[in-house]
Amino acid sequence: MQRNELIVVHGTNPAAMAKEALAAAKIEEIIPKGALIALKPNLVVSKDASSGAVTHPEIVEGIVEYLRGKGYSRFVVMEGSWVGDRTSRAFGAAGYRDLSARIGVPLVDLQSDNWKRYDAGGGLKVAVCDQAMAADFMINLPVIKGHCQTTVTCALKNLKGCMSDDEKSRFHSLGLHEPIARLNRVLKPGFILADGICGDLDFEEGGNPVQMNRMVAAIDPVLMDAYACRLMGHDIEDVPYIGLAEEYGVGSADLSAAKITEIGDSKSAPALPPRSGRVKALASRVNEKSACSACYAALIHGLARLDERGLLKRLDAVLGAKHEKRIAIGRDFKGQAYDGVGCGLCASGAATAIKGCPPDGAAVAEFLEKLATGR
Ligand code: SF4
CATH class of the missing domain: 3.40.50.11440 (LarA, N-terminal domain)
Known part of the structure; x- marks a missing residue:
């Protein structure tokens, strides 16, 4: 090595x-x-x-x-x-x-x-x-x-x-x-x-x-x-x-x-349910269907970075008051058109999406920041 x-x-x-x-x-x-x-x-x-x-x-x-x-x-x-x-x-x-x-x-x-x-x-x-x-x-x-x-x-x-x-x-x-x-x-x-x-x-x-x-x-x-x-x-x-x-x-x-x-297969390990208060709160913005753990972790990390930058409320305004338009992620979204936000190649049929299989946390953070600020 x-x-x-x-x-x-x-x-x-x-x-x-x-x-x-x-x-x-x-x-x-x-x-x-x-x-x-x-x-x-x-x-x-x-x-x-x-x-x-x-x-x-x-x-x-x-x-x-x-x-x-x-x-x-x-x-x-x-x-x-x-x-x-x-x-x-x-x-x-x-x-x-x-x-x-x-x-x-x-x-x-x-x-x-x-x-x-x-x-x-x-x-x-x-x-x-x-x-x-x-x-x-x-x-x-x-x-x-x-x-x-x-x-x-x-x-x-x-x-x-x-x-x-x-x-x-x-x-x-x-x-x-x-x-x-x-x-x-x-x-x-x-x-x-x-x-x-x-x-x-x-x-x-x-x-x-x-x-x-x-x-x-x-x-x-x-x-x-x-x-x-x-x-x-x-x-x-x-x-x-x-x-x-x-x-x-x-x-x-x-x-x-x-x-x-x-x-190994980054896609073979399914995302496990969030186990902490903060992760659960962030995940309320996520519509997860058979997401790989690497993809799911990148999205949670991206949301956490947005929270630290004080931009989560602005993202929430984009997603809807009760997160009606939760961020789609996971293999069950493959090939589906989705009126909302998607994370990862599988959910790239969403109206607004970041591709990558999986994307990294920093790229997701940048994507969400643009979405929240409209810049
Ligand atoms: S985009 Fe790739 S990493 Fe993400 S859920 Fe689909 S197969 Fe898994």
């Missing part, structure tokens, strides 16, 4: 998807034989993965099984939850304690680890936990999700879990973006497998999961995060640490030069 590549695996079985991603990346050509491999999920809080906050443990299981089959035998799962929660609780709540017992891989609580400071450039020294630095090879397993301060969190920010609680707090006082970008000059995972099964729309602590049914593999964390931005309907410029990391030589945010390989 090259640095300009992204591998997107679609499906609903996280363990099987993880194995497919590793096989496609030919990861055994990347990890040195005999390496101590650190698996770094996101276990920011004590919740399970259906909340949209934490990494599905089945991904770790799939990775370990795949790599054992390739002759690797030294693994450890490491994480430090956010200040205010305990990693020891998070390991239990997300099913990692059971997983550890079942597959024989130790858990390391980085909140209890020692640390040292490392020069991150620009006069900043960052404190990173000893066990994170001691691993021969780290696989970063972030969740693709929103964040109330940095807008998006994925690969670059997930490394904050490899620092002490005091250092996490200091990062906030330093404005987050600059230190996050610089931390990635010190700690350099060799592979990223991002969990895009059902990340939260807005909050890193979960509660607004949106079913996306995908996983994304990358080597370059800047490229990974640029992709996550577009997927969630944001512009890359909305997340300053991505541009800063690019400026500091961590990687490239140039998606136009990326080679993106799609595996």
